[in-house]
Amino acid sequence: MSKVENAADTEPDFDEVIHATGYFGRYHALQGTLQMLIGFSVAFPLLSIVFTGYEVPHxxxxxxNITSDHLQHxxxxxxxxxxxxxxxxxxxxxxxxxxxxxxxxxxxxxxxxQPTYVSFVAEWDLVCELAGLGELSQTVMMLGQGFGGLIFSILADKYGRKPVYIATLFGLSALCFGMAFSNGILVYIIIRFLIGGFQQGSGLTAYTIFVEMLTTEHRPLAGTVGGVVWSLSVMTLAPIAYLMKDFSWRYLQIALSVVTLYVFALYCTLDESLRWLLANNRRDECRRIIRKSTSMNASNVKKALDVFERTSGTVCKAVVVEPSNTVDKVTDGDSSLLVNDVKVDGETEGLVDSSQKYTILDLFRHKAILYTSAITWYIWTVNSLTYYGLFLTATSLAGDRFLNFFLSCVVEIPGTVSVYFMLKRFGRRQVAMIYHFMAGASLILSVIILTTAGDTRAGSSVATALNMFGKFSITGSFNALFIYSPELFPTNLRTAGLGMGSAMSRIGGMTAPYSDRLADKVIWGPGALFGTLCLIATFLIRYLPETKGRELPTTIEEINEMYTRKRKPKMEDGTQDDG
Incomplete structure (x- = not known):
């Protein structure tokens, strides 16, 4: 007979390994910086069009001496x-x-x-009947982001985070410089599409490495740091563009592309995710990285390796069978895992193969994963539509366009930072619900005031203030979503799950420009739409499992346990919560 162990009892605690290497030492500071520098490399290509492709007054x-042929009748x-x-x-x-x-x-x-060289729109005369081509390049870039988020996230789960991160950043760097030498709008649009794919691939992969480098209690830090770096990157774009406002848009594009060149340093210094290496049974590489990190952090390498050996033997273990068995099957509800005999420290044990290779099809094969995916994809779409839609429909600030752009980014920082403190106090699910509810309620109230008292100065001011609060809230929900989403997928599907969510968000991003047309016909339409969708998201989030205090799931089995409440979150002292 086989003896089946409770997976919760053998749940691996990889956080011990991270702590043993000298957590938050020089090594982690260096690796974290290398990962977060991606903020500038993904923000500049995405938003440079604001300053390189704006419409010059004309x-x-x-x-x-126009001939009569041109004058028609x-x-x-x-x-x-x-x-x-x-x-x-x-x-x-x-x-x-x-x-x-x-x-x-x-x-x-x-x-x-102004001189036509300050904007490619003026240089290529993309105004009036050709006015849509400049905007089309941005829409096509978002389409490229969807493909990139899907394709490169799958590759990162299969071949590793580091090679995909470096390859996509190399491609992004070449394309950004190449964009400055475009000879027409068609070439420019094609390059923007490719940039969207590589930009999303490098950004998502870098963020996944950063999340997997942190321990359970510090995972909320990933979203906060990532959000602040994003806001600072976008804010930096404004002063650079201001200083180069009298130069050709091509020179500005080259200057903004320089930030991608740190990929050459990245190639030599970045390490692969330890969690991914262990999940794929590449233990020798894990040991090499542990030795390197403990050396840089001045930690005890023998203790760290001992902790790793103990933990790595637990990562896979969920079932013990008789030595004579070669294959067994463990069934829990609707899920099943293939169990193989492997040798661990000279003993034969039945182990769940934690290095099991999942594909993107597994997002649809397993009920719990599909359930999670459907809800998160909807939320990603709503967040993107609302975030970009508010940019397009909010009342524009009077004054200098560089200052306006800068101020529109500043408002995002409080929304980003507040999420970190909220996540320290409340669970992931609660925080996501709170921010979506605030966004939906404020936008609905803004619509009500706009339709009843929008003609008055006070009513207009209150509606604008509520609209800005809606942007604050949707920024917070975006950051909460970046923290929450990776925790809802197993290791070898984590980047794919995040990538599919990001791909779905591109649908919202590509739809957002049409909200401006809706506002022209029905001024309260966009706010009512965004607010309603955010409130529906609030309702759906309550059906997702809570992940605060839990080790990142490794297998689909652990996802099932999260829904059946068998895996208990860890308390701050490291014990299991049995409540």
Whole structure:
């Protein structure tokens, strides 16, 4: 007979290994910095278009020596009055006392208020009937992000975090520099699509490494640090663009691309995720990294290796069978795991193969994983739609566009930092619900005030304030989601789960521009839509398991246990919570 052990009793505590290496020492500071520098490399390519592709004020050029072929049916003579607008020329003729007005497109081109080299929109004359092409490049980039988040996250789970991180950052660097030498909008759009894929691949992989480097109690720090770095990266973009506002957009693009060159230092100094190596039974590499980290942190290498050997034997163990058995099957509810005999310290034990290779199809094969995925994908979509939609529909600040951009980023920092303190006090699920509820409620209230008292100064001010509070809240929910989502998937599906969520968020990002059109027809439409979707997200989150205080799940079996409440969260003293 086989003896089945409770998985909760043998649950690995990899945090012990991290602590034994000298947690938060020089090694972890270096590795964390290398991972978080990605913030600048992903923020600059995504938002550089704000300053390289803005629409410069313009008017139609004077007709001059335009031939009659260009004038079509419009008659122009010495008594004709011409008024040059942005996209058309108003032609007024007085014929026998009757005033006749005709309109012509800008047949001679456009005059711009600034040199055309300051923006690719002006350089390539992408205004009026061609105005949508500049925005199309941004939409296509978000489409590329969806593909990149899906493809590279799968590769990172299969081949490791480090090689995918470095490869995508190399590609991103080459493409960012290449964008500065685009000779037309078609080439530019193609490069933006590719940049979106590599940008998402490097960003998600770097974040996954950072999450897996931290212990259970400090995982909320990942989202906070990542959020603050993102906000600081975006804020830095404004002063750089201001200093180079009189230079060609190509020079600005080159200057912004320089931040990606740290990939050369990354290649020599970044280490693979210990959790991923252990989950894939690459123990020799784990030992090498442990020796390196303990050396840099001045810790006891023998103690760290002893802890690792003890923990690594527990990571896989869930079932003990008779030595004569070669294969057994453990069933728990709707899930089943293949169990193989392996040698551990000279003894034959039945072990769950923790290095089991999952594919993205496993997100759909297992009920608990599919249930989790469906809810998180919806939340990712809503967050992206609301976040970018608020940017497009919020009342614009009067004044300098560089200052406006800078201030619009500043408001995100309180939303990011507040999440960290909330997560210290409350569970992941509670925090996600609170921020989504605040976003939904504030946006709904903003709509009510806008429709009832929006014509008054006080009503307009309150509606704007509530709209800004909605942005504060959705920023907080985004950061909470980045912390919560990776904890809901097993190790070899973690990046795939996060990547699929990110891919779904691109649907929201690509839909967000249409919220501006909705606002033109129904001013309260976007706020009502965003608010309602956020409240629905609040309701759905309550059906996800709580992950605070839990070790990151390694197998799908552990995900099932989270739903059946068999895996108990660890208390701050490291004991199991039996309540």
């Amino acid at each position: 008017k139609c050029k004077e007709l001059g 419009v008659v122009i003579n010495n008594s004709t009055s011409l008024e040059y607008g942005e996209c058309q020329i108003e032609v007024e003729n007085n014929i026998s006392g009757v005033v006749k007005k005709d309109y012509l497109p800008c047949v001679a081109g456009h005059n711009y208020s």
